[in-house]
Amino acid sequence: MSAVGGYGWQVVLVVVLVLLNAAFSGSEMALISLRESQLQRLERQSRTGRTLAKLARDPNRFLATIQIGITLAGFLASAAAAVSLAQPLIGPLGFLGTAAEPAAIVLVTIVLTFFTLVIGELAPKRVAMQRAEGWALTVARPLDVLATLSRPVVWFLGKATDLVVRMAGGDPDAAREEVSTEEIRDMVAQQQEFTPEQRTIISGAFEIADRTLREILVPRRDVLILPAVMKSGEALQLLVEGGHSRAPVTGPLGLDDVLGVVHLRDLIGSDGHVIDHMFTPLFLPETLKITDALRQLRSQRQQLALVVDERGAIDGIVTMEDLVEEVVGEIYDETDRDVQSVVREDDGAMLLPGTFPIHDLPDIGVDLEEEDEGDYTTVAGLVLARLGHIPTAPGETVAIDGHTAEVVEVTGRAITRLRLRPVESEKPATVA
Known part of the structure; x- marks a missing residue:
């Protein structure tokens, strides 16, 4: 009876050790699965969250503690089961003769390995991946206590691990590999x-x-300017007709003599001249990143900036709306008109302005090869680069990655409108 009772306690001990292994394995997966954004949120919510965040940001500490627990649980389970649990099986395997005891030990080891892998490793890790936050919060305090109690061992294991990581070419101070943009x-x-x-x-x-301002600016030829001596009422009418809420105020030299910027609302019901209502303009270099430009416009409380090239000349303008559109797509302010920049024709061709940005071509189904991308930011610039000269009249064509680009409209020395037609949709030549 006592033998049966002792055997039962050994089985219970093995089960407890396997479950302890499961707790450690799941805890390891839960802590590794937590992202930095989750840790920041959890540490703001509770004291347990702060304990968890501190623990998760020190992988040497929690990994060493967990590994000690897993190793001890596995070792004790094997020690308790390998020989003692095999004893009752020796009798039924007596037909094997002297091989009965080794066979019983092997059989118990296989069964124990199966339950340890499924219940002690695989299942808890899968559950922990699905419920990382809940699991991690539950074990944060117990793990922190264990890590504190086993600090000397954890410290020694951590230093030894750092040495091996350095020898392997890794960085012992890096918690995990940085996530790439892709x-x-x-x-x-x-x-x-x-x-x-x-x-x-x-x-x-x-x-x-x-992306830089040079790629999204409104070119100077398309910028509405208001002479400083213009009457407020006349300027207000021009802004409304053009669908603008702001415009640069200039001296006799035009955009090369910018004096300020005026807002439509400041002209409503006012007398006098435009110069009386303007405010100081913001100038930004064309090489400035869009994200940096957004920050500057916000910090200066401005909605419009003049873009300057490396020689100090005005290249064009950008507005807060232009910059935000690059992130959220097309938006409209109180004065914008619902005008489509690209007109699709029945035969599959597309009419678009020469100022259409190169980086938006994929959005209309035109993908440029990397080697074809040059020092231009608009489709007009791309066509000029392919032609090698400035067209003086409509009709000239160039091939652009599966499409034919036809010059439809030329104003001065600028290509102002083009037609893009898929090569496969071009009409075959008729035979007389």
Whole structure:
């Protein structure tokens, strides 16, 4: 009876040790799965969250503590089961003769390994991945206590691990590999919870990271300017007719003599001249990143900035709306008109302005090869680069990656309108 009772206690001990192994394995996966953004949120919410964040940011500490627990649990389970639990099986395996005891030990080891892998490793890790926050919060305090109690051992194991990591060419101070931009894009694409609008905003945020003002500015030939001596009423009419809320105020030399910027609302019901209502303009270099320009406009409380090239000449203007559009897509202020910049024709061709940005071509189905991208920011610049000269009349064509670009309209020395036609949709020549 006592033998049976002792055997039962050994089974209970093995079960407890396997469950302890499961707790440590799941805890390891839960802490590793937590992102920095989650840790920041959790540490603001509770004291336990702060304990968890401190623990998770010190992988040497929590990994060593967990590994000590897993190793001890596995070792004790094996020691308790290997020989003692095999004893009752020796009798039934007596037909094996002297091989009965080794066979019983092997059989018990296989069964124990199976339960340890499934119950002590795989299942808890899968559950911990699905419920990382809840699991991590539950074990944060116990793990912190264990890490404190085993600090000398953890310190020694941590230093030894750092040495091995350095020898392997790794960085012992890095918690994990940095997530690349492409990986984040893939994660966004795989998340079903995001709406199309949210995907557009997130994608736009990545796309503007390296984009400069030169790529999105309104060129100087398209900028509405208001002479400083113009009457307020006349200027107000020009702004309303042009669909603008702001415009540069200039001296006799035009955009090369900018005096300020005026807002439409300041002209309503006012007398006098434009110069009486203008405010100090903001100048930004054309090489400035869009994200930096956004910060400057916000800090200066400005909605419009003049873009200056390396020689100090005005290249054009950008507005807060232009910059935000790069992230969230087309938006409209109180004076904008609902005008489509691209007109699709029945045969598949597209009419677009010469100022259409190169970086927006993929949005209309035109993908440029990397080697074809040059020092231009608009489709007009691309066509000029391919032609090698300035067209004086409509009709000239060039090939652009599966499309034919036809010059439709030329104003002065600028290509102002083009037609893009897919090569496969071009009409075959008729035979007389």
